[in-house]
Amino acid sequence: AQTVTQSQPEMSVQEAETVTLSCTYDTSESDYYLFWYKQPPSRQMILVIRQEAYKQQNATENRFSVNFQKAAKSFSLKISDSQLGDAAMYFCAYSYSGAGSYQLTFGKGTKLSVIP
């Protein structure tokens, strides 16, 4: 079974600074997807960034980028120029296509606080 581990229950960052959230995962598959989701207090899960395992290039989305280390099964999220609106729970998630569809396995999350 696939597992996703986020070892940082809470993190804080000064506004305009950079922060990195860590994630490791375990899988025996070679083809899969990895995600970072943001969950603000409104509870709605929002996709931040996605990485396909077959791509060596790290994904980027504006101020968000990942460091994907496939051999180490590591998938960290870097948030640059942190903003107050970045404060939220961040979940790392894994997906593999099984039985014709994709199912998400989530980590326990990291609570990010942004200090003005």
Add this chain to the structure above:
Amino acid sequence: EAGVVQSPRYKIIEKKQPVAFWCNPISGHNTLYWYLQNLGQGPELLIRYENEEAVDDSQLPKDRFSAERLKGVDSTLKIQPAELGDSAVYLCASSLELAGGSYNEQFFGPGTRLTVL
């Protein structure tokens, strides 16, 4: 385009009472998911529908939980009777999955926060 709609947003009930949650997915999305999110945890899949068919309900506690997706659109998740340990957030998500296609994003609703007293 409207997102995934869930109701109610909050529900407080006493234990042993029944409760139902409703989800309206994004128009045209054929796949619908119900997730359970306990406090301080990530969401865990309860059941997945492809159109009207429940293709994965292995994590659904069938002694007290039931779900349906009539006509392959809206879905209802029911708990009867509710227990104290059912207090959690129930999230609904939808996606458009194409046969042989690559991964398609799951879009989440705002969830229903259930409190069982």
